[in-house]
Amino acid sequence: MPYLLLILGLLIGTYALYRFFIRADINQIKSLILAAFVITICVALFVLSVTGRLPAAIAIVSALSPFLVAWFSQKRRARGANNQTGTDPQKPMDRAEALRVLGVDEQADDAAIKAAYKKLMKKVHPDQEGSQWMAEKLNEAKDLLLKK
DSSP states (O other): HHHHHHHHHHHHHHHHHHHHHHHHHHHHHHHHHHHHHHHHHHHHHHHHTTTHHHHHHHHHHHHHHHHHHHHHHHHHHHEEEHHHTTSSSSSOHHHHHHHHHHTTTTOOOHHHHHHHHHHHHHHGGGGGTHOOOOOHHHHOOOOOTEEE
């Protein structure tokens, strides 16, 4: 019986992760991986310290500290470089990219743009198991081409 419950829990957890990955954008996935890593390290340190193996826990922390310091300093430098240059990591969409996203040519009129938008949005809408990021891109492309 406990194995059956474990298998059922794993199946439900796997399905929940599948649903999350379908709807998530890259930043949400990065945050999930980072949170899982931090939680795993904290749980491992707690278990090691509770079971009387505190020196092993201290060794793990000191072994990981150079990697964590390097990672945080790299993030800080990258953030500082973006602030100094004034570059936006999410550059605005231009007309050529909007045409590519919607799959229309340069001579497309408003009706063709709306039809292409509607067709693609039916496929990628988050309510239809699509991506929130792609729906946002389609909205941005439509708004740019229709000058809203």
